[in-house]
Amino acid sequence: MHCGLCLPTCPTYDATKLERNSPRGRIALMRAIADDRLEPTRAFADEMYFCLGCLACMTACPAGVNYAELFEHARAEAEASGVLDSPKRSLLRNFTLRWLFMDLNRLQGVGLALRLYQRLGLQSFVRRSGVLKLLPRRLRELEAMMPSVQSHFSADLIEPVTPASGKRRFRVALLTGCAQDLIFSGVNRDTVEVLARNGCEVVTPPEQSCCGSLHAHNGEWELAQQLARKQIDQFPPDEYDAIVTNAAGCGSHLKHYAKLLHDDPVYHRRAELWDAKVRDIHEWLTHIGLEPPASNRLPVQRVTYHEACHLCHGQKITAQPRQILRAIPNLKLVELPESTWCCGSAGIYNLIQPEMAAELLDRKLEHIRSTGAEVVATGNPGCLLQIINGAKRQGMALRVVHPITLLAEAYRQEGSV
Amino acid sequence: MQFSTEILEQLQLAVGRENVLTAKEDLISYSFDGTAAMQQMPGCVVFARATEEVAAILKLAHQTRTAVVTRGSGTGLSGGSLPSPQCVVLCTVKMNRILELDRANLTMWVEPGVTTLQVADAASAAGLFYPPDPGSMRISTIGGNVAENSGGLRGLKYGITRNYVMGLEVVLPNGEIMRTGNKCVKDVAGYSLKDLFIGSEGTLGVMTKVLLRLIPKPQAKKTMVATFAQMDHAAEAVSAIIAAQIIPCTLEFLDRMTIHCVEDYAKIGLPLDCEALLLMETDGHPAAVAEEAAQMERICREQGCLEVRVAKDDAEATKLASARRTAFSALARVAPTTILEDATVPRSELAKMIRFVAAVARKYQLKIGTFGHMGDGNLHPTFLTDERNKDEMHRVEEAFKEIFDEAIRLGGTITGEHGVGLAKKSILPKFAGDAQMRVMRELRRVLDPNGILNPGKMFD
Ligand SMILES: Cc1cc2nc3c(=O)[nH]c(=O)nc-3n(C[C@H](O)[C@H](O)[C@H](O)COP(=O)(O)OP(=O)(O)OC[C@H]3O[C@@H](n4cnc5c(N)ncnc54)[C@H](O)[C@@H]3O)c2cc1C
Numbered sequence: 034m035h036c037g038l039c040l041p042t043c044p045t046y047d048a049t050k051l052e053r054n055s056p057r058g059r060i061a062l063m064r065a066i067a068d069d070r071l072e073p074t075r076a077f078a079d080e081m082y083f084c085l086g087c088l089a090c091m092t093a094c095p096a097g098v099n100y101a102e103l104f105e106h107a108r109a110e111a112e113a114s115g116v117l118d119s120p121k122r123s124l125l126r127n128f129t130l131r132w133l134f135m136d137l138n139r140l141q142g143v144g145l146a147l148r149l150y151q152r153l154g155l156q157s158f159v160r161r162s163g164v165l166k167l168l169p170r171r172l173r174e175l176e177a178m179m180p181s182v183q184s185h186f187s188a189d190l191i192e193p194v195t196p197a198s199g200k201r202r203f204r205v206a207l208l209t210g211c212a213q214d215l216i217f218s219g220v221n222r223d224t225v226e227v228l229a230r231n232g233c234e235v236v237t238p239p240e241q242s243c244c245g246s247l248h249a250h251n252g253e254w255e256l257a258q259q260l261a262r263k264q265i266d267q268f269p270p271d272e273y274d275a276i277v278t279n280a281a282g283c284g285s286h287l288k289h290y291a292k293l294l295h296d297d298p299v300y301h302r303r304a305e306l307w308d309a310k311v312r313d314i315h316e317w318l319t320h321i322g323l324e325p326p327a328s329n330r331l332p333v334q335r336v337t338y339h340e341a342c343h344l345c346h347g348q349k350i351t352a353q354p355r356q357i358l359r360a361i362p363n364l365k366l367v368e369l370p371e372s373t374w375c376c377g378s379a380g381i382y383n384l385i386q387p388e389m390a391a392e393l394l395d396r397k398l399e400h401i402r403s404t405g406a407e408v409v410a411t412g413n414p415g416c417l418l419q420i421i422n423g424a425k426r427q428g429m430a431l432r433v434v435h436p437i438t439l440l441a442e443a444y445r446q447e448g449s450v
Numbered sequence: 451m452q453f454s455t456e457i458l459e460q461l462q463l464a465v466g467r468e469n470v471l472t473a474k475e476d477l478i479s480y481s482f483d484g485t486a487a488m489q490q491m492p493g494c495v496v497f498a499r500a501t502e503e504v505a506a507i508l509k510l511a512h513q514t515r516t517a518v519v520t521r522g523s524g525t526g527l528s529g530g531s532l533p534s535p536q537c538v539v540l541c542t543v544k545m546n547r548i549l550e551l552d553r554a555n556l557t558m559w560v561e562p563g564v565t566t567l568q569v570a571d572a573a574s575a576a577g578l579f580y581p582p583d584p585g586s587m588r589i590s591t592i593g594g595n596v597a598e599n600s601g602g603l604r605g606l607k608y609g610i611t612r613n614y615v616m617g618l619e620v621v622l623p624n625g626e627i628m629r630t631g632n633k634c635v636k637d638v639a640g641y642s643l644k645d646l647f648i649g650s651e652g653t654l655g656v657m658t659k660v661l662l663r664l665i666p667k668p669q670a671k672k673t674m675v676a677t678f679a680q681m682d683h684a685a686e687a688v689s690a691i692i693a694a695q696i697i698p699c700t701l702e703f704l705d706r707m708t709i710h711c712v713e714d715y716a717k718i719g720l721p722l723d724c725e726a727l728l729l730m731e732t733d734g735h736p737a738a739v740a741e742e743a744a745q746m747e748r749i750c751r752e753q754g755c756l757e758v759r760v761a762k763d764d765a766e767a768t769k770l771a772s773a774r775r776t777a778f779s780a781l782a783r784v785a786p787t788t789i790l791e792d793a794t795v796p797r798s799e800l801a802k803m804i805r806f807v808a809a810v811a812r813k814y815q816l817k818i819g820t821f822g823h824m825g826d827g828n829l830h831p832t833f834l835t836d837e838r839n840k841d842e843m844h845r846v847e848e849a850f851k852e853i854f855d856e857a858i859r860l861g862g863t864i865t866g867e868h869g870v871g872l873a874k875k876s877i878l879p880k881f882a883g884d885a886q887m888r889v890m891r892e893l894r895r896v897l898d899p900n901g902i903l904n905p906g907k908m909f910d
């Protein structure tokens with residue numbers, strides 16, 4: 034089937050109007066390779082990395098084409114063919130995918146270094162000194178995009194086990210993630226509080242590993258499999274009512290371990306159970322029946338909601354986050370035009386395709402501005418970071434938060450009424 | 451074979467380097483349209499952004515006898531924009547501006563690469579209405595719609611694309627620019643050449659601007675779904691509605707297979723326990739809408755329908771129509787290759803045709819899903835098959851032959867809206883007859899003496 038119904042929902046096709054930058058075109062290229070009509074060329078590989086992986090095409094496709102799977106395979110194929118290899122790229126990939134994101138301690142180590150760079154005044158010193166001007170433009174931009182590392186990682190903020198407040202109804206595990214842990218550890222603390230407030234005992238071991246989505250999206254299957262096994266070992270799915278994640282990008286990968294470990298005789302069955310237990314935080318809270326915060330003295334806030342691709346397209350979760358936001362007293366939810374259009378963050382896309390990412394970010398900010406909202410809520414660390422950076426660059430007074438943070442704030446106010 | 455470098459250079463000169471694609475990865479991406487099981491690599495792909503560029507391209511092609519295949523969004527279902535070997539694919543999607551909306555005359559000038567949805571939205575924003583709404587409207591281009599004379603879900607009451615085209619700017623195969631038609635309601639100065647280009651499937655010229663007619667937005671509408679235990683009951687209900695002199699805007703049909711596929715995708719709670727479903731919509735003055743809706747409901751009940759459900763609001767009505775538009779693509783959930791037909795019969799013959807299609811599918815042991823614009827007598831029997839299965843593909847062909855013969859016997863046509871292209875080329879002569887074929891050939895030769903536009907399509 035090549036009906037083309039996915040074309041108008043594809044951000045890259047929308048930008049270039051070139052068929053090869055569309056899902057239909059990319060699938061045709063993948064098929065040409067499968068049929069031996071095309072080699073995995075450099076242009077093919079580039080195309081696979083020009084794709085945002087936002088999965089909007091999967092929402093649009095009536096035929097049920099599983100683009101996510103095709104796309105991950107295609108990237109793996111591109112990597113295996115070696116057409117993209119260059120010493121610089123290999124170094125970077127080895128450093129990030131094979132070393133940094135394979136072990137949380139390393140990640141936290143780098144996080145600590147960054148934290149020092151930022152906290153000791155080095156960053157502002159460096160920025161003021163003008164040294165940056167000596168760097169190539171791209172590096173300068175990257176420096177500017179560098180997120181502020183939180184002064185505490187999740188483990189400093191959260192006990193390994195947090196009891197349910199009131200009667201215990203469920204026992205859940207919370208995956209603290211890697212980016213979330215480093216840059217938005219506050220969201221993890223908020224998530225634990227909200228879960229506990231809703232009758233969940235929350236298990237949050239301090240030492241967790243990356244879920245492997247970064248690896249799978251970047252053509253590193255084996256590493257992704259290793260990490261999946263590690264997760265399943267750390268959180269045996271039969272011991273929990275749910276395995277909760279608050280990062281959309283992780284969630285949409287975490288729910289497919291069974292596919293990833295399909296050929297693994299030992300883990301496959303457990304992976305199926307695992308998949309059934311993984312829940313995005315919004316999904317889980319509305320499923321168990323969220324207790325709305327009592328009306329409180331929070332100031333009235335006008336909030337709009339940006340849908341992370343891997344929540345709305347990857348996991349088809351659209352109503353639940355809105356339901357949660359509407360449950361918050363004094364919060365007025367205004368719909369965001371094109372709320373499901375990618376903001377350009379897309380994992381590490383903004384690092385490798387800065388122009389396209391910036392175009393998408395501008396479009397997103399324009400729509401946010403049109404709503405008149407002073408707060409934008411979104412359920413994925415990548416989107417949070419992207420929009421925070423964009424708002425900063427444009428000098429926009431905008432608070433960018435995870436919906437769960439808003440909910441946690443409302444609960445905290447309850448006591449003080 | 452390599453595409454001529456001289457011609458490439460000239461093309462680059464005409465439209466700029468960045469608008470000429472020759473990489474294999476690009477050629478593959480343009481080697482098909484929406485039609486199943488057809489593929490052909492072009493020589494190059496060119497994007498035009500203005501009439502003058504189109505004129506320059508065609509002039510060059512005319513002089514060098516280079517084949518040109520015009521392409522909108524490539525959603526066509528008869529192979530119309532499938533490349534011919536070593537051709538230039540002339541893609542119009544970068545000519546996508548709405549040029550003028552004239553509220554005084556209720557018209558809109560657009561470039562050919564504007565999507566049908568953009569036109570509908572722009573009209574709606576001005577409080578007006580552009581009715582033609584093919585299933586592909588989110589992405590199909592107006593140029594493609596005019597070239598195929600596309601229908602939609604509202605054909606019964608509002609007609610098809612032809613009824614909304616008031617004028618055209620066309621580049622003729624020799625590069626000459628011609629305007630035909632205008633904003634006048636009446637115009638009998640000479641032959642109505644614009645009508646010749648509507649439905650010409652990219653064989654007579656390239657449309658570079660289209661003047662569309664808009665109408666006032668209906669004040670009210672009501673949407674309903676009726677379900678039936680037998681397919682021909684639904685067909686009889688449609689005939690009865692029309693015999694009662696009710697012309698609703700939409701009377702769409704889905705059979706069991708299609709209902710299940712659509713529901714599987716759209717998850718909007720379609721009733722699954724029935725053999726056929728009619729999606730019905732009436733619009734217009736609120737009082738008339740209420741009365742027509744009540745009458746249609748009564749007729750459906752008289753024809754023994756299982757259930758009638760009325761959409762509670764606009765949002766639900768839109769959901770139903772959107773779901774219906776996905777029918778063809780949704781059928782691909784069942785099989786890798788979906789080959790659909792477009793047989794159309796006078797409405798009084800619908801029940802007969804439906805029974806015949808079912809019998810043919812049984813005879814050739816083929817899996818089939820049928821849906822269509824029932825109110826227009828236009829059915830889309832879709833065989834669900836696998837192009838790698840040669841034996842089954844052969845049976846599909848045989849089955850189609852029988853369906854065409856029966857459609858013609860019942861006074862119908864071999865294609866109601868998807869066009870001849872390559873898919874129906876072999877049966878057109880039988881249907882059209884010698885005189886029509888001769889006139890069509892001569893007309894085409896006069897306009898395109900060198901045979902550069904969409905060669906091999908429709909007829910040789
Ligand atoms: C899911 C789906 C649903 C559909 N539903 C319907 C439906 O309900 N009703 C219906 O009628 N059709 C339907 N179609 C068929 C198709 O969408 C229409 O034929 C549509 O008009 C094609 O538009 P396009 O822009 O994709 O044109 P293309 O497929 O690119 O081209 C179609 C033909 O038009 C010619 N052409 C394109 N632009 C120009 C131009 N500017 N000047 C001259 N010739 C030109 C091409 O050469 C070709 O012959 C459907 C298709 C799909 C995939």
Ligand code: SF4
Pocket residue numbers: 034035036037038039040056057060090093094095096097098779
């Ligand atoms: S991916 Fe789906 S929507 Fe896109 S062309 Fe293929 S079948 Fe159609």
